[in-house]
Amino acid sequence: MKKKIVAYTVLVIAVLCSISFAGEYKVLRVVDGDTIDIDYNGHKERVRLLCVNTPESVHPNRAKNTPMGKTASKYAKKALTGKTVDIEFEGNKQRGRYKRLLAYVFVDGRNFNVELVKKGLSPYYTKYGASKAYDREFKIAEQRAKKQHLNIWSRKSGDTTRSPGLTAALDTNIYHGNIDSKIFHSSGCRYFNGKNCTKVFHSKNKARQAGFRPCKICRP
Numbered sequence: 001m002k003k004k005i006v007a008y009t010v011l012v013i014a015v016l017c018s019i020s021f022a023g024e025y026k027v028l029r030v031v032d033g034d035t036i037d038i039d040y041n042g043h044k045e046r047v048r049l050l051c052v053n054t055p056e057s058v059h060p061n062r063a064k065n066t067p068m069g070k071t072a073s074k075y076a077k078k079a080l081t082g083k084t085v086d087i088e089f090e091g092n093k094q095r096g097r098y099k100r101l102l103a104y105v106f107v108d109g110r111n112f113n114v115e116l117v118k119k120g121l122s123p124y125y126t127k128y129g130a131s132k133a134y135d136r137e138f139k140i141a142e143q144r145a146k147k148q149h150l151n152i153w154s155r156k157s158g159d160t161t162r163s164p165g166l167t168a169a170l171d172t173n174i175y176h177g178n179i180d181s182k183i184f185h186s187s188g189c190r191y192f193n194g195k196n197c198t199k200v201f202h203s204k205n206k207a208r209q210a211g212f213r214p215c216k217i218c219r220p
């Protein structure tokens with residue numbers, strides 16, 4: 001009798017654990033580093049991950065796609081393909097531009113948005129506002145990634161995965177200068193596509209000659 005109770009208890013615990021760790025929504029497709037399709041209550045929905053912005057890898061304008069974008073996409077595919085995930089919205093806001101769901105994605109109990117920042121595959125992206133729920137986690141993750149010069153924070157070109165077919169002009173040798181502050185940024189920087197970052201340079205020298213100085217955060 002006791003054995004039966006023990007066995008039953010173990011079974012109940014096992015079931016509870018599997019419920020808490022298996023997410024509710026099946027990942028149908030990883031589009032790129034920060035965008036996935038999930039089965040959302042029986043229909044396909046596109047989810048844009050909150051507070052991250054990985055470099056492009058599937059942009060229609062191919063010049064915008066970078067090897068670093070591919071690295072981020074690969075990482076997301078490995079972590080999320082075939083998984084079930086949980087999603088969490090920020091307050092009452094569920095959808096953004098293009099009607100996509102805006103959410104934090106949890107896989108195996110981990111906040112995948114924060115993971116991307118921790119791996120240096122995305123800055124803590126606050127263009128549409130800081131994270132209400134995970135601001136501290138994002139900040140710590142970004143500080144650590146920067147300190148370790150991971151991926152987008154790498155001191156060199158930032159890229160060891162460059163395929164020979166890609167010319168330098170397509171990826172890392174593009175800098176955006178902020179016409180207001182006169183600061184220029186590299187492509188991994190959260191300010192790269194900022195509102196006033198409209199001046200494009202193809203070398204740091206050209207940016208300097210034009211009177212711009214390098215950003216202290218991305219250190220181009």
Ligand SMILES: [Zn+2]
Nearest residue numbers: 185189215218
């Ligand atoms: Zn910058």
